[in-house]
Amino acid sequence: YFSMPTRNVVPKPLQTPHPPPWVACSSRDSLRYAARYGLGALTFAFVDASEAKFWVEEYYEIFEKECEPLTQRVNPNIAMVSGFSCHDNEETAVARGLDGLRFFRFALAHYYHGGSQIPGQTDIWQLYRQTTQEPAEGRAGIGTPDQVREHLEVMEAAGVDQVVFIQQAGANLHEDICESLELFAKRVLPDFKARDAAQVERKDKRLAEAIESAEKQKPALVPLSEIPVVDAYPVLKRKLEEKVEAAEPTEMSDDGEKFLLSIEGGKRTGENA
Incomplete structure (x- = not known):
């Protein structure tokens, strides 16, 4: 199966809380x-x-x-x-x-x-x-x-x-x-x-x-406090560059790093081809 991080879906459905499954x-x-x-x-x-x-x-x-x-x-x-x-x-x-x-x-x-x-x-x-x-x-x-x-x-x-x-x-x-x-x-x-x-x-x-x-047995919704922060592409790119230059961990998820590597052709800034 496929999974994805929590995202804000727009436009919102007419039905509440969502269309019938x-x-x-x-x-x-x-x-x-x-x-x-x-x-x-x-x-x-x-x-x-x-x-x-x-x-x-x-x-x-x-x-x-x-x-x-x-x-x-x-x-x-x-x-x-x-x-x-x-x-x-x-x-x-x-x-x-x-x-x-x-x-x-x-x-x-x-x-x-x-x-x-x-x-x-x-x-x-x-x-x-x-x-x-x-x-x-x-x-x-x-x-x-x-x-x-x-x-x-x-x-x-x-x-x-x-x-x-x-x-x-x-x-x-x-x-x-x-x-x-x-x-x-x-x-x-x-x-x-x-x-x-x-x-x-x-x-x-x-x-x-x-x-x-x-x-009464519906699954509990994920609390809003647990929804991760989603960075814009320039922010993700900057974090990756800082991580490479400082050679130390930064607050970026593995998914974010994989995404950047994929659109950068698999090369990181500062690395040899």
Whole structure:
């Protein structure tokens, strides 16, 4: 993993104390991790709508019983990725959306399971086109407005909080994507939007006790007195020069010295090449 010194981040987020944290989950183990640490679970497993119920139940069971927040904000939510293409003609929806969904799955498998590539040179799209594709395991949100609605209603009934549509993968045309989204917004979305507030309220009431318990276990913030002083580049450079000339320690961190050495080409003032 990577770490960095404490820094002042600007602009400041609208949310307080920070935006809700999410973690990508491709397995049940990572889903359990998200629940245990109070993180939203963004799942990329493309689970069947009926199977989603078991993922949701396990996530919230762990959250309610074991949550020890990793950040300053608890975010009990599950978002599931779904293929998407909406058209009044079912065949058109499939023709426009299924290949892109298959490519997205292929690319995920390539990068995270069995693929090898030369960065900047390997063409994943061409690899996909040269590979015989297995029949798709369900079309998810690809179909007519009624079919897309039916898919989302199953997800909704399972307790999935958000659905993330994948439509911009592969060779999908921008015009087709916009047409699909507009049809969805006109014919499908209003039904879900109308009942969203009531469902969120019911969920908040159900989780109120668990959230309150988790909030009490949030990690302590680093006291301001422990935040290190950050010098401007000229100050760091001067300290390094003084250190070389005096041949004695100065108040500069190892990170600061490494930074200066890197931008000075690895040479210190006063040293021989």
